[in-house]
Amino acid sequence: MSATAEVITMLDAQPSLVQAMLEPQFYPKPPDSVTHIETHISHLFFAGELVFKLKKPVRYSFLDYSTLEKRRRYYQEELRLNRRLAPSVYIGVMPITFDDLGWRLGGWAEPAEYVLVMRRLPEKRMLPFLLDTGQVTAAMMRELAALLAHFHKQAERVRSVNAAEYPSLVERQWRDNRADFEPYLGTAFDAEGLCSIDQFAMDFIVSHGELLVRRVKQGWLRDVHGDLHAEHVCFAPEGIQIFDCVEFEPKFRQCDLASEIAFLAMDIEARGNSGLVEPFLTRYGELLEDNEFRELLPFWKTYRALVRAKVYALRGAEGLATAQRYLGYALRLAWERRQPFLVLVSGFTGSGKSTVAKALGERLGVPNINSDVVRKALAGKTGPQSEGYLEGIYSPAMTEKTYAKMARAAEKLIAGGMAAILDATFTRRAQRQRMARLAAKHHVPILQIHCSVAEETVRQRLIQRAAQGLGVSDGRWEIYLQQKDHFEALDELDPGACLELVTDLPADKLAAICEKFLRARLGPQS
DSSP states (O other), rough: OOOHHHHHHHHHHHHHHHHHHTTTGGGSSOOOEEEEEESEEEEEEEEEEEEEEEOOOOOSSSOOOHHHHHHHHHHHHHHHTTTTTTTTEEEEEEEEEEEEEEESSSSOOOSEEEEEEEEEGGGGHHHHHHTTTTOOOOHHHHHHHHHHHHHHHHSSSSSSSOOOGGGHHHHHHHHHHTTGGGGTTTBOOHHHHHHHHHHHHHHHHHHHHHHHHHHTTTEEEEOOOOOOOOGGEEEETTTTOOOOOOOOOOHHHHEHHHHHHHHHHHHHHHHGGGGGHHHHHHHHHHHOOOOSSSHHHHHHHHHHHHHHHHHHHHGGGGGGHHHHHHHHHHHHHHTTTTTTEEEEEETTTTSSSHHHHHHHHHHHTTTTHHHHHHHHHHOOSSSSSOTTTGGGGGSHHHHHHHHHHHHHHHHHHHHOEEEEEESSSSSSHHHHHHHHHHHHHHHHOEEEEEEOOOHHHHHHHHHHHHTOOOOSSSOOHHHHHHHHHHHOOSSSGGGGGGEEEEEOOOOHHHHHHHHHHHHHHHHHOO
16 A cells, blocks of 8 residues: 555545544543543544654654554654653553444554654643743753753764754754744734744844854753653652654754754743743753853743744644734844834824834734823823813923933833834924934934824724723824824934824734834844
């Protein structure tokens, strides 16, 4: 039988096998019930105290389970490799046969399939559950770091990689991973965001080429786990168990230790637990005595985030939101390398400037300083205010205080190496010049995005906002007209440093347009 015919046969047969494995009586010691989880490459059956893993007869660019012999070989590899970090979890590989009575675990007939048998780990001791419930401590992260440092010290050194060629190998590895996103562009994933991530990666490889070469020469490429994210870590009663390493392709396990450790650090951060990463990295660095691995973390975190995004994208609609979360993390990480810089988002009330500033800030991971929020905090006010133009909390004196405080907040951010988005009308030239002087003082780039839209759209937005009581702005139609009359032309910055943005598209589309503008003007990353 050809390999292709075998794949077709097993694809037809596997649904009936899956159905059989969902029945408690399939197992020698029938459980009360069987729980089933499906991934893009396997089925997991939770039956009492055991877990049975069934590989799908699939072939992707990164793995090939298409024949029974290949699956059998990879089951054995999975057993061998995972006993390095989870020896009490991995029990063995069993044949599955088919006879007149149907599918059976074991049996005397010729094996029709195989299954990996594992001990079931306690769900409430899995790292994702512990993270979600706030149970992980810095001490636990240091313990995990110590286990990994010991494993990495003992791991076999990769000697097949030529040091001089390693930067090119990393670039190919990046491009191969990135190519898998092409089918999803324009639907699941944003092309503009991926362009920013790509540019970050290419710039990083060029600027860190000597370090990459040195990592090979110093022996930091090892045969390790290869898929070290939070879902594969359990703080079990008998000790930490790290399971489900990559068995199907050695080159995915054979990596710089910085890449492996970045995977777990990335996943913890992407899940909203960034405060736990520093004690983990500090302890790991102390024990491994690697003084340079941190320099590579931004790149490898980004790479690993794309790996996770791809895995979830392969699951279809159910994995899309998680895939986009990892991609968003990668994009924010890529933009960290471009900081510090200042962005002024200006426009009259109802122009959509605050919507744009908020969407752009969330997209790039950049703090957004909103003039309405600052103004009302200074005045000790909350909720809608009915003052007229240049009256009350909108008086010239109060506006001066507002812009001064915004400038101080922005200066604190850029002095710390961060970027800032300043969201305000900026109708007066002096208000914009203040921010330009601030940027010049700290030698950081400053760019402006000026928002506008058709007046009928402005009117409808303001009517809707007033009716719904949404947002912090007190803008009304009459204020829009007065702002328009008092507006002083944009001529402080080079024309190429200002984007005239018509805000008649959805917020995510506008943010992508702004990102493209910023990326072009800010140039290569350091």
